[in-house]
Amino acid sequence: DTELRALMDIKSSLDPQNKVLKSWKNNGDPCSGSFVGVACNEHRKIANISLQGRNLAGKLSPAIGDLKCLSGIYLHYNSISGEIPKEIGKLNQLTDLYLNVNNFSGVVFPEISHMTNLQVLDLCCNSLTGKIPEQLGSLNKLSVLSLQYNLLNGSIPSSLGNLNMLKRLDLSYNRLSGPIPATIANIQPLQHLDVQNNSLSGAIPTSLKRLDAGFSYGNNTSLCGSGFRALRICTSFDNANVDVNTPRPFGSITKNHTTPAHDEPQNSNLQTDCTPPTCSKPKKIPQIFIVVAVITGSVTLATAGFLAFLRYRRQKQKIGSMVEASESRLSTDHTNEVHSKNASPLVSLAYSTGWDPLADGLNNSEDLCQLALQNFRYNLEEVESATQYFSEANLLGRGNFSTVYKGVLRDGSVVAIKSINVSSCQSEEAEFVRGLNLLVSLRHENLVGLRGFCCSRGRGECFFIYDFAPKGNLLKYLDVSDDSNLALDWSTRVNIIKGIAKGLCYLHEETANKPSLVHQNISAEKIVIDNQFNPLILDSGLRKILADDTIFSALKMSAAMGYLAPEYITTGRFTKKSDVYAFGVIVLHIISGKQQLTNAMRSAAESCKLEDFVDHNIAEKFSTAEASKLVRLGLSCTHELPDERPNMEAVLQELNRRNSGS
């Protein structure tokens, strides 16, 4: 079929050596869940391609334009080169386009503006040249436009002022010249505008003052304006300049450029190709059995405000060199004031506390908190030697904002070392240090033990060193065949459920020594198993040191796996009850032994048909009474309404009651 052919085409150009996309098979079914990074909608049309951070080094094929029901393309943090194909413009259902942090070159084709449903366009950190097409001004659903760190020149099109849903606009680190169009200042929802490090000139529209700290304009050759810090007052020459470049009324630009005659047949074709029900979005979000594409799309809607502007910062190797490049550029080209404004607070933290080996001897901190943290400090050398210089052979997992390696410390103990890019961390130094203090203070038998950390300015990364849990994560024990030896027996399953409940209860409770914490990212991958088959929760408290937007990528994953509480879609907030929901999903996973819970399974659970729900691998070797109570617990924890879910304390009481009764 056309979609499969298109996928094969995309595969051969994106991954010519067939290293990453082996699972995309000519005779396979892309909607079976077996094609890595591919998710379909309810009509079995491809809705999402999520291949971020996969080391893809080929090109993006024009065949992408044949996947007409795509709503999200996530190809960021790869090394994809060549042009962004014009054909991408045919995707008029697309809401998210993430091509940031790659090696794309060539121009931004005006055809991109045909994607009329686009909400996030992130092309940051590539080598794109030429002008920003005026036609982008017709993408009127756009809430995030990120074009920073490219080689774009020419002026900022005033048509961007038509983007009346835009919240974030980042054009920094390009070669743009001319004035900042006054039209941009009129975009009501705009909260962040970054144009720093360009060659802009003329008067800054005064109304941009309302953005306050959300407006960054440093390092532009001849900008002027009154009431903006570190800017000179405009002269009559500047004002004349502005007049010359005063944007045309944007209505006319929109008319001329956004709906050129040749677009219409193309777009209307797409409409007919893709008319509902083929591409329709589900009206209702089911509870835990959720289509990946639908939920990721919905989550995007609910959280678009905080999702994208910092995404470019979240790469591993590239970002380090980029930070350094921008630092050196700033220190040679620009004033100290700008330098200190742009340097990451965390970088200075690394200096001031001497965490970085390069900065040893500079430790002049008198802050008691920070001194207490010194006990947990490791140096980079130890981290490097433990992981054999971050050898791929020691790689345990690579997530959206972090990478985990297995390592052996000098004393012979085995550890898991989680590396997080500095740019994914809280940028406020005080907040970060507070988060660190909390992190090291958490202690519980069901939380994986944190031994220490190391923040390296040189690598632009922070490392967290944890005890290693040798039996792997919970996923390893789901969907296993009965001859694999991995099927857990009943009492182990109950013990694991109870342990997770204890760990979560500890996190949720507030004591004199710790605040109440919401984990926010509970899933089977975040539960590792120790030698005694006790469960240990990963990443507890980590949220406190991460930048606000960092959680978002993890969120999409948990949404995809069904761990995300339904109310998140409307509230955009994590609560203890959303942790309870994820816990409930895990309970159902453990009892059923399955990672994917089908509707049929849910009905079986609801009607207490245990024989259809409990993992066949344990045959009859389980207590029926206990199993039906646990299934009921799983169902009540995953109740659609948060108020109807029990809190973790009640869950634990129920589990203990069961134990004493059995």
Ligand SMILES: Nc1ncnc2c1ncn2[C@@H]1O[C@H](COP(=O)(O)OP(=O)(O)OP(=O)(O)O)[C@@H](O)[C@H]1O
């Ligand atoms: N302390 C540990 N002991 C044993 N294995 C671990 C430990 N920490 C992590 N792992 C393994 O590494 C995998 C990846 O860890 P984790 O999910 O925390 O990081 P990640 O892949 O970088 O994802 P994320 O972006 O969600 O943090 C885990 O699922 C687990 O299998």
